[in-house]
Amino acid sequence: MMMAPAASDAGFEALTRKIARERGFACSAYKPTCLMRRIAVRMRARGVHDYAAYASLLDRDPAEYERLLDALTINVTQLRRNAEAWEALEREALPALLERHGPIRAWSAGCSSGEEPYTVAMSFARAAAEIGRPAALDRVHVVGTDIDERSLERARAGRYAEAAFREVPADDRARWFTAGYPAEAGPVLRARVQIERRDLLEQPAPAGPWHLITCRNVIIYFDRASQDALFERFATALEPGGVLMLGKVESLLGAARERFEPVNVRERIYRKP
Ligand SMILES: C[S@@+](CC[C@H](N)C(=O)[O-])C[C@H]1O[C@@H](n2cnc3c(N)ncnc32)[C@H](O)[C@@H]1O
16 A cells, blocks of 8 residues: 655655656645645556656656646536536626727636636626627637646637536527537637637736636645735736636635625635726
8 A cells, every 4th residue: 555645755856846847847836735646646547656666657658747747737627617606707797897898808727628718708698698788799808728738629629528518508508519419619609719828837927908817726726825926916917897706615815815806705706906
């Protein structure tokens, strides 16, 4: 049986430094317990019992390196994930953004395989229809970014299995995606969404202005200092009146609370005054 690794384990530190150096994955900004759990899954899968042996396996086996990076980035997602949060966004935040003149720009930060940026576009469409201004959707531009190339490829393909649609209303399913499974995002939805690679820890925000930033189920894996830095970057990147939406179990912490006012705390929706 493998021993539970300790954060101070020299082998663990050497391994995470190696991953950062060779693959640019900034391990030091992630919670060590989270990294350990993920690495332990891969070590178990390969029957390796210590970090040094696993590091040399990575040197010999590039496919294992890819599987490890996949495991570290944890890209579970689905369309309209936690639907009640999107309903709150449509009701309480998007109408004011849609009343603006000119382009309306949304950034889905840590978008995994694209379900979230496509959801943002569909949500704007629902809110625009609700306020009787469906044409406002033409002014909406959504940029989805992630660090993980394989997820980004899937995001660009915009093709999803039935399970991804669990929380999608039937009218959105029929309107925006091709029939059958896997279902592909149609051209009108696709035209609203652009996908780019970006490391949230190492790179600045993509060029704005930004009126909505969604960053859901991403910061939970980051250590506190990285979370603080990211919140500050979001606050700077958003226009006044711009909206930040976090994941169900994430909250604004520390100084970031001064930079935003709550829109719907339960659904983790905040506004920059
Ligand atoms: C659990 S998924 C969340 C997907 C989506 N936002 C949602 O809530 O359903 C977490 C995503 O964060 C991405 N991620 C992790 N670290 C990142 C970083 N430093 N920069 C950009 N994306 C990162 C992962 O690749 C993964 O796709």
